[in-house]
Amino acid sequence: MVVRAKTKDEMFMLRLYEEASKLDDIEDSIDRYVIGSMVGLHAKAVDTICVLLGQANFIKKHGPVEVSITPHGIKLVENIRLKG
Numbered sequence: 001m002v003v004r005a006k007t008k009d010e011m012f013m014l015r016l017y018e019e020a021s022k023l024d025d026i027e028d029s030i031d032r033y034v035i036g037s038m039v040g041l042h043a044k045a046v047d048t049i050c051v052l053l054g055q056a057n058f059i060k061k062h063g064p065v066e067v068s069i070t071p072h073g074i075k076l077v078e079n080i081r082l083k084g
Contacts, residue, residue, distance in 0.1 A: 008039070008041060008045065008049060009049055009052065009053060010080050011039040012035060012036065012039055012041065012046075012049050012053070013053065013058060013059075013069070013073060013076055013077055013080070014077055014080060014081075015035050015038050015039050016030065016035050016059065016067070016069050016073070017069055017073070017074065017077040019034075019035060019038075020068070020069050026069065026074070027068050027069065027070070027071075028068060029062040029063075029066035029067060029068045030066065030067060030068065031065050031066060032046055032050050032065060032066070032067045033046055033065060035067075036049075050067060053073070054067075056072075057070055057072045057073075058070060058072055058073035058076050059073055
């Protein structure tokens with residue numbers, strides 16, 4: 001199923017979900033800059049997006065670089081996919 005994300009935030013969340021789904025636990029942490037580069041974002045944009053996504057409880061920060069998707073973030077991705 002091809003999902004078309006409309007915003008950079010949505011693209012980031014979709015890719016984070018896809019990569020996190022490959023891990024043993026979907027809520028394990030991942031390097032946010034790796035996810036950002038996968039969707040074509042520069043480091044400064046990744047930082048800004050992660051602040052906003054963290055404030056909205058879609059991701060949780062684990063130190064300066066690592067983030068994980070939250071259950072609330074998983075619901076967001078499911079809604080994006082339904083709209084897709």
